[in-house]
Amino acid sequence: MKTLTFPVGGIHPPEEKHYTEKKGIENLPLPKQVIIPLQQHIGAPCEVQVKVKEPVSVGQLLASAKGFVSAPVHASISGTVTKIAPMPHPMGREIPAVLIESDGEDRRDPGLTGTSDFLSLEANQLKTKILEAGIVGMGGATFPTHVKLSPPEEKPIDTVIVNGVECEPFLTADHRLMLEAPDEILGGLQILMKVLGVKRGYIGIERNKPDAIETMTKRVDGCAGIEVMPLKVKYPQGAEKQLIKAILNREVPSGGLPMDVGVVVQNVGTASAIYRAVHDGMPLIERVTTVTGPGINEPMNLRVRIGTPFSELIDYCGGFKGKRGKVISGGPMMGMTQYSLEVPVIKGTSGILVFRDEDLRLTDSHPCIRCGKCVEACPMQINPSLLGVYVEAGGMDELESNRILDCIECGSCAFICPAARPLVHLIRFGKAEVMARKKK
Amino acid sequence: MNGTSGLAKGEEGEKALLTDTSIMDEEKKETTPKAVPKENAKKVPVKKKEAPPAEPLILSSSPHIASGESIPFLMHHVILALIPGLLVGLYFFGLDALRVLLITTVTAIGFEVLLQRIMQRPVTVSDLSAAVTGILLAMNLPAGAPWWLCVVGSGVAIVVGKQLYGGLGYNLFNPALVARVVLLISWPVQMTTWPKAQPFFQQGVDAVTGATPLGRMKESLLLHHDLSGIANVSLLDPFLGHVGGSLGEISALALLLGGFYLIAKRVITWHIPVGFLGTVLVIAALFHFIDPNRYASPQFHLVTGGLILGAFFMATDLVTSPVTHQGMLVFGVGCGLITMMIRFWGGYPEGVSFSILLMNAATPLIDRWVKPRTFGTGFRK
Structure with missing residues (x-):
């Protein structure tokens, strides 16, 4: 096995995965209420399809996609719609959201049907399932997945890469998912390859996750055209362009997209969501997220319903340790600081990271000394x-x-x-x- | 929609949440306006859990972690790296060297404080850059330099070379070299009176002066058109430091140690020293091959004068050298070329200081013209 990497640039921040990398994914108890923003993706907001006081079941459509670059959202718990109004959103402003109060029953929408023999479906059927399940890039960028799966004819795709790099320090959600649900990830990759008619699939994993490399390598053994690619530990190895460069030595042209070099990249969480959407018929209503950092009493990897307020996850993890300084949605390199703890987990919430006051470098900046x-x-x-x-x-x-x-x-x-x-x-x-x- | 209140603080967000019933037009129709406030009061108890309002969370742009490197951190590594060279200087020039070192360092810091006070800027001596300038200036002076020369040098370095440009980061030229060259041109006698290097235990009352190897080479070339003047110069002496010269430039070995330390600590990269020394080596070898009677050996050029000090400590000054690796190589090669032109054909025996200053002036152009290939542009597999 070769160790691949992108050739220039990059840094080596402290990995800080020790907080949670050995901790199995726990299911967060059902929240009493969820706040489901009508926009959890890059692109056009959705059109709401439910009314206040209407009962909803798990997986029921709440709002449909408006336009091509958009993705529908679904109820993540069963209960009653209590409010439709702008609510705090982890991207830093208020966005219209549907509030659902739980009935505690976790009733699944009877209309949802899965296909256990998922590879028997036609490419178009699979794509429709992905579109209807509201799947977006779950690494954080939240780009609607079906758009990536609809390249124009002049841009043929020959490779699918599943991104299990997780180069952000602290975060371990993808790592745990690879250890605990390799079938779902492989299934998701196979679905992606079928949709795109592609013969070659890679799963890129940084070398700081040897157990994940081993698990996934074993799991893909015997699957034609699929290979696990161990990658050098270097930030930002998981950035789409750098990952493609590392694995295929192709450069996405300036201003272009991976499809310009014949590649589609999907995060492991997304692959798992795709599998669930097709195999179980369940739209994207939950995700694995890492609650971590020196400011959290008991850091954990949690499987949570979309729309659960951050405060609930933090409470479940034993609350704040020390004086809370920053609460970040995502990792320490690219995550966004939050102004309220009532923001909900959305499709792109890969982690909640809490720093205490003393962990922050709050120094003044100096003029550039041109060190290069x-x-x-x-x-x-x-x-x-x-x-x-x-x-x-x-x-x-x-x-x-x-x-x-x-x-x-x-x-x-x-x-x-x-x-x-x-x-x-x-x-x-x-x-x-x-x-x-x-x-x- | 008017729910987009931007980065509202915690309290504002709450207020908006409790009072703001205006939503997107389409949704308004579907909401029973009366029901909304009531439900708000009843069914958003989560907000109350947060009371009393804790201190607001800190909002900032990513990234949220840093390498921990800082300007004082870089500067203290530079000072550590200079210690071997300084020790050799002290060993061979004794208390005179210590005197020069203390005067330049203390006055450099003093001038920085003074200027920043006068200009009502924050005093930044704790970043250690003034101390580094003072130490580097001392290393570029003869150990016998009179006190006033040291003070004038510090003043020129800090006032003219640095603070008048706006302070650390804005200066175009290496401050210590500006001072050295001003002193060299203004007081050539004092600046070229080299005390003879004598091991510490042998230093006595009869301190004598001696020429530097490069000085002897130039003299010999002028008088005899050959290299007879340096015929008996052993290369081991300048390598270890037993030779005349500025107090911090005499031992190539000690300076190399410090230089490697800086590269290992990633304060500097190899590009400028390698470009600089490599060019000197190649040119010296070429001319020596053509006419060994007029052009000294590449080894001689490498270990004499201020070349090692210049290549590792002066040319690599972060502020005044290019920011890209490619630019640094160009910069180093340019320094090497100019140094050799001056050593061969110039009026001064040594050209390291002038070459670096000239390349300092070229740095903005180099940064403009020599850029790395941006990812995704012009890539061919």
């Missing part, structure tokens, strides 16, 4: 320090030619910066400016 460490660390090989200076100085004309739009916001530059410059923050600001100008 950010350039060295940048996996996209752009110049973060220069972009940061331009944004600060208002040199917005220089941003695009210096390739600001190629930034994947992985955070390697800001992580490494000895002057503690908020480089990602500055670059995001600059990107927004460039995009706004483009629209004019």
